[in-house]
Amino acid sequence: MRSIAIMNQKGGVGKTTTAVNVSAALASTGQRVGLIDLDPQAHATLHFGLDPSPSVPSIYDVLVGQARLADVRHQVDENLWVVGSQLDLAAAELELAGVVGREVILRDKLAEDDQPFDYLFIDCPPSLGILTLNALAAAEEVFIPLQPHFLALHGLSKLLETIEVVARRLNGRLRLSGVILCMYDGGTRLAAEVSRDVDEFFRRTEDRKTPWAGAYTFQTRIRRNVRLAEAPSFGQSIFQYAPNSHGAEDYRSLAEEVLALGRRE
Secondary structure (H helix, E strand, O other): OEEEEEOOOOOOOOHHHHHHHHHHHHHHOOOOEEEEEOOOOOHHHHHOOOOOOOOOOOHHHHHHOOOOHHHHEEEEEOOEEEEOOOHHHHHHHHHOOOOOOHHHHHHHHHHHOOOOOOEEEEEOOOOOOHHHHHHHHHOOEEEEEEOOOHHHHHHHHHHHHHHHHHHHHOOOOOEEEEEEEOOEOOOOHHHHHHHHHHHHHHHHOOOOOOOOOOOEEOOOOOEOOHHHHHHHHHOOOHHHHOOOOHHHHHHHHHHHHHHHHHHHO
């Protein structure tokens, strides 16, 4: 199983959109895919039409209570299962403050889970707190969605620093395997420059002993597309809502790259 945390401490960069639609695209190819919504905003949960209310068992009950992942998992499509989130998850950081090993609760719960997935995605919150640490301690890979502008490059260094600390202290298997350029406007010079800068950075560091050595910038660019923004309000992936849109085309292409990347490894 490939376990992949999708993270960025900045909101609004296409993180949840990527988690949802890459999961759906891979499931449509016959891969067994699980998605864990670890964001208290519960956007991935809503995206699949699930109820994020506190009365519905969720990842909160797994991290703070005694629930198993199997108890809170929902099948939302053929080959696709989702563990939903809820707003109470925002309090988990405080509730877990005195718990020994709070950074590895999710890893331990996954070790107890016997559902055979080909891919497991974890949609992280836009922060670098205890929830994101749980995701990084549990996953083997990280995908970082980036919006192609200057501030995104500035934030990338902080993300790499976090990945390096977690790899050194909590999870020696963790590595950054992919960067995804989202909300891409190919008609602007800035987008092309940022893409080139990201590629050049990873080329310069590919021989160093870091968790991002060999990181891959996906060739698929996720273009700006209004259908991607509309799909969550209908509780559908882009493939259900607008299967012929540019958004669907881009995420199909990205899923093919994810599969190819796995075959090379």
